[in-house]
Amino acid sequence: MPDTHESDRGSILNPLIRRLETRAMLDDADRAAIRALPMKMRALEQHNYIVRERDRAEFSCVMLRGFSMRHKVVGTGDRQIVAIHMPGEIVDLQNSLLGVADHSVQMLTAGRAALIAREDIKRIAFDRPNVGLALWIDTLVDASIFREWIANVGRRDARTRIAHLLCEFSLRLKLAGLGDPTNYELPMTQEQLADTTGLTSVHVNRTIKSLEADKLIERIGPRSIVIGDWRKLAETGDFDSNYLHLQQSELVLQ
Amino acid sequence: MPDTHESDRGSILNPLIRRLETRAMLDDADRAAIRALPMKMRALEQHNYIVRERDRAEFSCVMLRGFSMRHKVVGTGDRQIVAIHMPGEIVDLQNSLLGVADHSVQMLTAGRAALIAREDIKRIAFDRPNVGLALWIDTLVDASIFREWIANVGRRDARTRIAHLLCEFSLRLKLAGLGDPTNYELPMTQEQLADTTGLTSVHVNRTIKSLEADKLIERIGPRSIVIGDWRKLAETGDFDSNYLHLQQSELVLQ
DNA sequence: CGGGAGGTTGACAATCGTCAATCAGAGTGG
């Protein structure tokens, strides 16, 4: 189901470029090379799968609009969400470079993505070292978030876990240039939050209500989160943004 | 505390080469370039830190002998181990490329490592695309293991979690060419196992004894694990090696 | 022989899960 709106093809990858520029210094030629990448546009419905576990993924995928998640299913049938992705992020570099997918990627909301063939990713990464370094660092930051999530799920109680996640979202949305970090739309059901934090939806519900009762957050619409007291929420969530690596020291390839 | 045994300098990185060759095809020039990397040898005592959280890491580190772990400390003071590393593995590419360490790396046993400067890693990665791809894929496999650990800690019960970890060790040791995968030395205390699985040492103790009572494993020496029934252990541990990406499909850079 | 680290065990506590009912809101067709 390829999209028709390919008119502004040159600027369509701007969210990606914006993101990669936070990872490494790019020059005009780098940006041009990214814009020139062959790609297929794809419109995605809510719940659409981008890749399924055990698929052979041939494409990487840049989220242009909408949110997606990576998840795994364990033997009991329970699900664990291992990552959430926002516009501008590259989903599935992992699965595509690794050959066989070790997890599924599925849309949380409707959206739009650009598919880029694995070979083209490899080519640009090694033809243009700045881009390659940015991509590499991006995957390393992903990995850093995975590590934090292991600690979150392994060593924090429910309240702390959820507060931590809410803080992470807030910051990452800000980073992605998506709206007010203290008042955002969280495109997840409580069951999905449960699958993210290793809890049950019932317990997530109780915990969120307790955060709300303590005025750390407010909920207006169905899924909109207003952070009432960022400092207290961050403290409750044992949140320290270091692991997001918001500023690197040595971005330039020498 | 640099080591003195630098005589066989050419072959000392063989464990690394061996490992990278499972990630991407290397030619003679690639191997020679790896062997020619400037490095500092370092002897490490048990419990020595290689990097501490928040340090500015300037070096990556190839484990040549011994085991190490990555860990994080949460607000309550509890610790979460997020990875275990074996000889041949590259520790701390992450921290070194990312600038500021988001976690600590510490020796589980005494050992020996080669330190390679960040800039030299970057250089070889982009001068020799095969090596670069192998390094990149290696970090992606690390990330895949992180994802599995999130699922392990988030969605499996204690018995399954521990069985899973024991299976993972077994396979990774075999991969690294270290002894019999059904009869190996696990260089961790039960408290460290607890910090790995998000449990307490007391519960780890009980769970291990229960696995032993069911003849899934046997313990001979202080930390030697004998897998009595691999099939049953893997089943109990909900273990599927897919996430280790033992064979890639497209290893050659085109 | 003494000290220390790590392993083992029991009694009890608590965080979190299970089950199940009810409620709220959005979309749909008549």
Next chain:
DNA sequence: CCACTCTGATTGACGATTGTCAACCTCCCG
């Protein structure tokens, strides 16, 4: 406009996996 339906949120009662505390044991090593 109003039943109807479906998904998701909310709540209560109860259960259980896992944690806490504390004692004791075992082995290694100086």
